[in-house]
Amino acid sequence: MPENPQIILIECPDRKGLIHAVTDVLLRHGMNIIQNSEFVDHESGRFYMRTAVEDALDQNRVTGELQAVLPPGASVRFPGREKRRVVILATKEYHCLGDLLLRHAFGDLNAEILAVISNHSELEGLVRRFDIPFSFIPHEGKSRTEHEAAILAELARFDPEYVILAKYMRVLTAGFINRFPSRMINIHHSFLPAFTGANPYRQAYERGVKIIGATAHFVTEKLDEGPIIAQGILPVGHNHTVEDMVQAGRDVEKSVLARAVKLVLDERVFLCGQRTIIFE
């Protein structure tokens, strides 16, 4: 398969003949489809399509022609072929952030990490090792609104396409979240919807679970309820202390977040209400 194909993302109400209509436009432009995925959500009656074509194309003209044959309100997108612009928010824990920095340093992330912002200074040394700008924006002595305003100002400097919460441990307000609709990814330290709220590993320990998990999701106004992108698990037993569970949890958190980030950056994730459609 060609290394860096052009991706076309279409979402619209379902109706008969959509695939034919889309491929008709692409064929007339001489496009060769190298990968194609579609999904119809029969509950909502929505149609989703992700197509990879080999060659560059006149995006404006193709968009216009697609809009002409698709139902009103159709969304047609051509994600850029360059790397995604990303800023990471973190707090004190290194495992998710470090994993992303490593992948980034060796070109395995379809992203340029523009900066890391943290409300603590513990991770500054790690970030500087990778020659990434680190912004320390403490929350002490600030109201939540003031703190978020300071972060937003810093984000504005970098203008990222995506914001990754790599164990950023502050609750965000709706005002902040709505700046990045479907563009902010969080890793939650439990197998959602189990163990929402504080101390999920303590909860898991006391409940005596035999499996712990982690959930990567888009951030929405409702805490811990955003659309799920990826989940993973790890078996545990009675001989795991809470601290052992936390340690084990870190490994599953970092691999689940990395998987979710890759899926999103590779433009494989559609939103369908509270659910995600993932074209792997």
Place this chain on the structure above:
Amino acid sequence: MPENPQIILIECPDRKGLIHAVTDVLLRHGMNIIQNSEFVDHESGRFYMRTAVEDALDQNRVTGELQAVLPPGASVRFPGREKRRVVILATKEYHCLGDLLLRHAFGDLNAEILAVISNHSELEGLVRRFDIPFSFIPHEGKSRTEHEAAILAELARFDPEYVILAKYMRVLTAGFINRFPSRMINIHHSFLPAFTGANPYRQAYERGVKIIGATAHFVTEKLDEGPIIAQGILPVGHNHTVEDMVQAGRDVEKSVLARAVKLVLDERVFLCGQRTIIFE
């Protein structure tokens, strides 16, 4: 390892020298320990020990000698070496019940299934295929108390050591549950504590989870909160309908219940508050 060793189960407050004290008694009786597991729960300060010895022993004498060297209130048990006496409760779904009947028919379950009781008649044909008594005790036209009394009367006929709820879909009262403390095993169709209550697969579908699970647990008064014995999971995706999830769920339910039943019947499970200690 010998085929059918004698198991000794000890539980008591922890203190220095317990293993030495127990092995001292066993050695004086000429016992050869072929497998030994201990666990100290440092939060509750409880000591748990499961020992398998090769030969038969004088249980009364050994119990007395162990009690003499263990802290007051110690529990010492010698589970019988014969198969456990079991009754299964079911409703309409065949998958968990059928799996247990199959294993039983070929001697792979350390149990004698004495009877199957159901509030519906759908599974009678299946049970009769395996020459097991089937008791149809409908709940229609009965109060909850009357229905449970009828089931208890039927259970009394068989006097089981364990009751297995193989997708028995009626909520049980505390009065019923307390007749079988730590002796009733249920399979719950979700990855507890997620999706308690009704329609867990509908909930899981709407939440867009990427993994579904099942949980086998001891039944306690608090619904869906009994100590967890085993859990399992299965990956799902956006292309799974609710019905697909239900179907997939059945496979994980039946394997999780079978695992839990085996652990319990092989006397490998201790209760430690709301948690289980499992010596595999």
Place this chain on the structure above:
Amino acid sequence: MPENPQIILIECPDRKGLIHAVTDVLLRHGMNIIQNSEFVDHESGRFYMRTAVEDALDQNRVTGELQAVLPPGASVRFPGREKRRVVILATKEYHCLGDLLLRHAFGDLNAEILAVISNHSELEGLVRRFDIPFSFIPHEGKSRTEHEAAILAELARFDPEYVILAKYMRVLTAGFINRFPSRMINIHHSFLPAFTGANPYRQAYERGVKIIGATAHFVTEKLDEGPIIAQGILPVGHNHTVEDMVQAGRDVEKSVLARAVKLVLDERVFLCGQRTIIFE
């Protein structure tokens, strides 16, 4: 999604415009595509497509029109909407056979099990419990060719579309295998390609593996090398004896075989050289 859609399976050399050409034909016949999957194997240059349409169609006319727009040598198939006709071969072990019989008895298998054939009589009782014809064809005193001829004669009586080897423990000759190209499914008691040959669990035990597996595959002339349909695993440890591994292996074998059988019977599996394409 409609309960029982018409499936269309297409396989041909890849070239530009195939999806458009196929959907063009379907649209002209007024078909509504409810699910669609395609895959291009870029190594072999082969195109694979599985389409589900809502309504019945004139298969001869549609096939002709599709052949007219597809490259020469294209394969176009319309699997019947009725249940698949299946015969199961087994030997002595009950777990895979029993699991399939249970699913079949409750309508969860897209198949009619016409008969079970075995070279031993141990499973006759089980099969008769489910009112399925059981053919005992012992191999003792027969040459391999004579034994296979007897089985083939029995199979001819039932004329199955698929043959499932549910722990059938005799090696089959090329002559036998070639009667059922891509229509015979086997469950192999290891994580192929590890531990081919005899006593895989003994091998796994001695090798000290931490995970055991099972592999369901189409049967081809090369023993243990047919295209893989599904694989599964189970963790094991140093405290598992060989016999424990065999017991654990049974659970993974039966779930892997059930998954593979479901995928094949639902017409979701294409062959691509030694690999399978699976449209889930």
Place this chain on the structure above:
Amino acid sequence: MPENPQIILIECPDRKGLIHAVTDVLLRHGMNIIQNSEFVDHESGRFYMRTAVEDALDQNRVTGELQAVLPPGASVRFPGREKRRVVILATKEYHCLGDLLLRHAFGDLNAEILAVISNHSELEGLVRRFDIPFSFIPHEGKSRTEHEAAILAELARFDPEYVILAKYMRVLTAGFINRFPSRMINIHHSFLPAFTGANPYRQAYERGVKIIGATAHFVTEKLDEGPIIAQGILPVGHNHTVEDMVQAGRDVEKSVLARAVKLVLDERVFLCGQRTIIFE
């Protein structure tokens, strides 16, 4: 549980009364056992015991007293409570090395990484970011013996207790390997014993496997046959290219190696012929 207990490791031929004899010695020294694990390998008749005690003890005296009550040839070890001294060998791939460096930098590895040695220079930048000495010892222009002699000389400078092969891609001679018996850990890019030899992912792709794996093992003279410490897997499908499998493989490799390294450094792994006993 106390943070940093004293570990005692015992291995000897099995005989009646061993646990009693060991705990007798420990009790006489006033030791409080906080965790205890034993295993008897009934095939070889060997006894393995790992005990954690709360307090420091007179190792020479306790060893002498234990040897006096254990069978001849018993091994009694008291691993140091300080961090293990480790050197890592790598080649060009960053994922396993980077993961270990990250954990080390944040104190999550029970080890001091003394140096990284590589036959290529690609990873020098990464290692220097973490302020760890990097030794570039190219193999070009050297015989295998000369190259190994150069590495051994470098290793001698650091005198490590353990050597970790983090994707070190050169085959080592028996002479080299025997310098580090049970002290050299390798990560193999397949689910051993499947796909030994070169290009395992190419092999896996062509074989059409549905699961890929990784294996961490002690290095012994027989290539790819050392005792297995940990294994992990990841599901793959027909839509994974060889390169996709390599990428996916990296994630399972790094997590499996990290798990094995943790188990070994925490003194939880015994060797039992070609198998490992792991007290988790």
